[in-house]
Amino acid sequence: MLIYPKSHYQPYTHASGGWGSAKSVMNILWREQVVTKAPGALFKQNKPDGFACVSCAWAKPRRPHLLEFCENGAKATAWELTSRKTDPGFFSAHTLSELRQWSDYALEQHGRLTHPLRYDPQSDRYQPTSWEEAYRDIGAQLKAMDPASVVFYASGRASLETSFMYQLFARAYGSNNLPDSSNMCHESTSVGLQESIGVPVGTVTLADFEHTDGVFFFGQNVGSNSPRMLHQLQDVRRRDVPIITFNPLRERGLERFVNPQSPSEMLTPDSTLISTQYHQVAIGGDTAAITGIAKALLEMDDRATEQGTPAVLDYDFIASHTEGFEGFTTFVRRCSWAQLEHKSGLTRGALEAAATVYARCQRVMFVYGMGLTQHRHGVTNVQMLVNLLLLRGNIGKLGAGICPVRGHSNVQGQRTVGITEDPKKVPVGLIEQHFGFKVPQQMGLCTVDACEGILEGRVRGFIGLGGNFLRAIPDTSRMEPAWQQLHLNVQVATKLNRTHLLPAANMWLLPCLGRIEIDRQNGVAQTYTTEDSTGCIHGWRGSAEPVGPHVRAEASIVAGLAMATLPPGNTIDWQAWSTDYAKVRAAIGRVYPQIFHDMETRMAEPGGFHRPIAAAERQWLTPTGKAQFITPVTLAEDDDVNLAQPARDVLQLMTLRSNDQFNTTIYGYEDRFRGVSGTREVIFMHCNDIVRLGFAVGQRVMLTTAIEPEVKRQVGPFEIIAYDIPEGCAAAYYPECNPLVPLWHHAERSKVPAAKSVPVRLSASPLPRG
Template sequence: MLIYPKSHFQPYTHASGGWGSAHSVMRILWREQALGKAPAALLKQNKPDGFACVSCAWAKPGRPHALEFCENGAKATAWELTSLKTDPAFFAEHSLSELREWSDYALEQQGRLTHPMRYDPITDRYRETSWAEAYRDIGAQLKAMDPNSVVFYASGRASLETSFMYQLFARAYGSNNLPDSSNMCHESTSVGLQESIGVPVGTVTLDDFEHTDCLFFFGQNVGSNSPRMLHQLQDVRRRDVPIITFNPLRERGLERFVNPQSPREMLTPASTLISTQYHQVAIGGDTAAITGIAKALLAMDDQATEHGTPAVLDYDFIARHTEGFEAFTTYVRGCDWAQLERQSGLTRGALEAAATVYARSQRVMLVYGMGITQHRHGVANVQMLVNLLLMRGNIGKPGAGICPVRGHSNVQGQRTVGITEDPKKVPVDLIEQHFGFSVPPHKGLCTVDACEGILDGRVRGFIGLGGNFLRAIPDTSRMEPAWQNLQLNVQVATKLNRTHLLPARAMWLLPCLGRIEIDRQNGVPQLYTTEDSTGCIHSWRGSAEPVGPQVRAETSIVAGLAMATLANGCTIDWQAWNDDYSRVRTAIATIYPKIFHDMETRMAEPGGFHRPIAAAQRQWETPSGKAQFVAPVTLAEDDDVNLAEPDRDVLQLMTLRSNDQFNTTIYGFDDRFRGVSGTREVIFMHANDIVRLGFAAGQQVMLTTAIEPAVKRQVGPFEIIAYDIPEGCAAAYYPECNPLLPLWHHAERSKVPAAKSVPVRLSLPHSSV
């Protein structure tokens, strides 16, 4: 199972989308043996009468396209509707020790889990169990444990109904340990935006794309991570709206796009130019680049004042709606251009070109992803983007605002309904009033804290609602041995992954329905809801028959565990909620009335309904009642790992995804847009770095973290690929490079792992570092 196809690299010169996407979708439909079920499901994907995509959280339009899915969304559907099955016979044949030698791809390629399983340490195999036995024994284990030692993790795919129930179960049990996938990607957004503009989410909707006259992209690869957004970008470009991109690598989705739903484009050489300016910022250079743009704007404004022409900055907006402007401008003026150019990796001319287009535009949107958030100063990065918008009043008017692009399909929504380790972020009074239990007052564990607790033994139990936790987190080589000291490990999942293969003393694998499958309770198909990246809440329902009779809905599994675990005192009728999800939605509306009032009616509206976002109305729910300019404390985004200038053999490594994966799910070994096929064990480097470090393209090397030598963090061998990336920078795939990322290298205040800048050294496979 460790045999890979022969690797190959050939630069990809075609546009994103087009026939390449069509061929890729057909290949996975065939491979997953899903040609019978998937085509019908794809017609319902992201439709009002269908299901919400299993993949990314990009917005679903009220007037959908005929085919409202992208290449990766189609792959996710085929992956879930596969005819392949991982049943009890499979586990009888394979021990966990054997399966740990398989690749991530090989594990998930075995197909859907079909029966509840319990680990047998004597045989080192999972054996089939009953749901009644699983609930009873897990509940007994939880009753005997200290609630503060148990972690309730959520991956971001669960519905609003399931997420709401899950956090109530954890808190009624006595634990606020509710880490989730947001801790690993966009918690820097939640912290930064809340402090700056009073809301933890973005301010734009799909409608704003129709009114904007300029778009900026920072650290977001739309072609692989949210391809459906390319429809909005194509429409924007047809209006001749400039798109200015800052990203270390040149990504095809941000360069050119061929719409697979356009016969003209599919049958001719036509394509759409996406980025009108493309600036390859150095890894960790975003704050310096944004500061440079702000400095150029201030210079233009000074010149306007001198010549008596209209101001470049929106001083009326700044005076009425913001504070901290003077301190911010003092900081910006104090930065010299040489420092900004060196830190950003860009020329003054490039930054002035971006600023000039911004100054000419009246309605500007900033779109960003984890290239901004996954740094030591990721929160400051987010706030710098806000500063840039505030300078010209570009929040709170049509076509303008900030747009963080979330990853997993309901990661934003589960936060909205209470998946958070911080009880201050949930309506404790209403929960206690309506459900008859006391919410623990102390703050629980986020993802980094949970990992530290596993390492030092404070965490004894782990319940995983989806995901592949052990592959997603940093410091894998240290975490995996510690994981096996857990007393309890319960995993709710659709497919087998590595987290399921490192046994705790007691371990269960509970198979759940996929999102595309019909969830019937007492014979009645149930509706679900999710929240997308733009704060829009949609209802949806499954359309395919379940993979088997023993698979249960996530909502049912949470209810079953809660009923088996909780003592008297909690007044929630878990069984009634399990029988009718509309009762869960009634409870959600009771606890969060401002957002979810009349939820049962509003969720059926075309395109769903938007949660109220005060900042979009220029209402600032901050302590001062105004939006905040926040000056950064440093231009170095990762100053906890900065090395001395003479360390020229160290490269700054960023992790990234291929277009053949979603999060930790690997669909295949090809990364078409980057020209890689047959492997994921590669490192992308600038040709000059390859030569000066004494290597050659195609050579195999080991990657070793260049800090904390007492702990050896190493991966490889990886093949060197000469690529268009700034000098001194390198890139390789996630999650393969997670062992290189120290657990302590995370964003200040948000604790998001700083995976976008890890200092590494290269060596030959036979040498040691």
């Protein structure tokens, strides 16, 4: 086989965590020039008297570790506390046309935004402006626009207080266009769980990890996406609890772990085995794999009946608490083992092995991520996990349940306080009663709808509360030209990113405080709240001085925009709210009393307080009052991109993150766990596919979407890396591969972009080798 020179790949054979993580943390502290500044903050990260990590939403324990942060959490803190600044002098030296040639990493690496800015089309530069001018001019623009044409996007990092204010601002203005980052990841969870068990969130808390006797992982890379969970998994394994993993790629965090906070582990060659079974399911094969486990359970139950031994299924629970059992089991029995093996990419023996472990356990948790949700039938995937749990009564008892792992730090919380495009999901009556305005009745726009509206010219204004929208969404090559036809574009941000560089007719860039910084209003340090993946609400406060005197708190910015835009007549005292967040929390408690009653007291409790989750108490808030077995209509997870005739030259591509990034934020070019260094322009392929398609390891190739040929979707050149991935499958990084994902390729009902299964063809790059 021909090996091309200058390969960026070296297989990684160490455990996750350990000295590799420690070194990575020190590198970024040094690079961001916060070696002396960051340690004090890190000791307060995820602590009751400190601040919530700005990256993942994993649960914060009641009794935190000495260092309650992970490698990526430390990177996020260093990234925000950086000594580097992007001030008006930077923009006087660089046009937006020039900056569009910079990489995502270089843009954010330059440092924190320090002044409010307005785009000047004559010079193609951002020019400094005052906050008063920005509020006045943006308000004037909004007043002149049709509210239905304006989108209010939220990224998931804003506090509960800011998020509540933001959705009230949008609705008082007359718009339910409130898409958020969950539209791109776990909306399939919100839809699927609501239909199946009556709640839109998971049922597992940290306490369940102490009592479980079985954990199943599906499509979630804990080592890169939520590394603090490895503490719970290590404790689980020390009790000899099995962990069964289903994931296309072998990920180090799901294989072995060394706790960087344990001197004894760091000084010995030992590591903790995480997964006791690791099944490399084919991309798009999750429904088939879960069906296979269910089929094996049914066959085991049949044998138990024949032999007069105890049943495998929990028939008492099924009879008392569920509906739809017969329809689901009929579907499962009709699926042949040949079908299930073909679709899942796993053998019958592998699926029976997983089922055997499941049958032996009494308290089982299913943990999953976007590997399940980002498919055409992502909602079905979520509901299939629920079906499997219901078969053995594994919802509503200690140590068992379903555990979706959310991404951004408060993405679940902002939904809880009203960030949603669907007015049926908010307490309209209480909002109207307390705040004196009429909530618009029409359905708003989710992320995919907003993108379609921009392409069609129906969306004319966009306000972004954080995030890097243009890099996060699919179909990038089509969206970027359309984006520049917007009339209004307002971005609230801490750092410069790609979305800020494609100008609308009127564009502002408003710098906000980071979560780690002290938010003083009228000289008083404010407390804010967030909700984690397990439905726990915590109170926090910043510990670092602000980056400069001209940045403002997100809540203050929302209030300023609202006061400049809305007519008199409602009873919201925006000014008072923006200077005393306790007043906002009191308002949240009035609108959501079941969740947030006595919020001011309860948020200060050690470990915070949990929102009530009815399904965890076996109360099913479904139309029939019972949990639902929901039968899938197909084993094909992405039937909207199935080729008319099978093509051997087409691979199923999934997008993924490196462990040197969080969402669209790129911290560096070291995906240590996968052995990739110095680049992100790679494609992971099975060695057999490389050879049969006529390529070579190290060769540079172009990736082209293998459907809808009239629209060219292409990225590259990418270096081929031979990797442990199922044949016929491939993987490459997000957001670099977002241009390959058609906007219409999204989950049914939830409209989550189906970025985990995109058919692609490869072609040799015209660029030189090496």
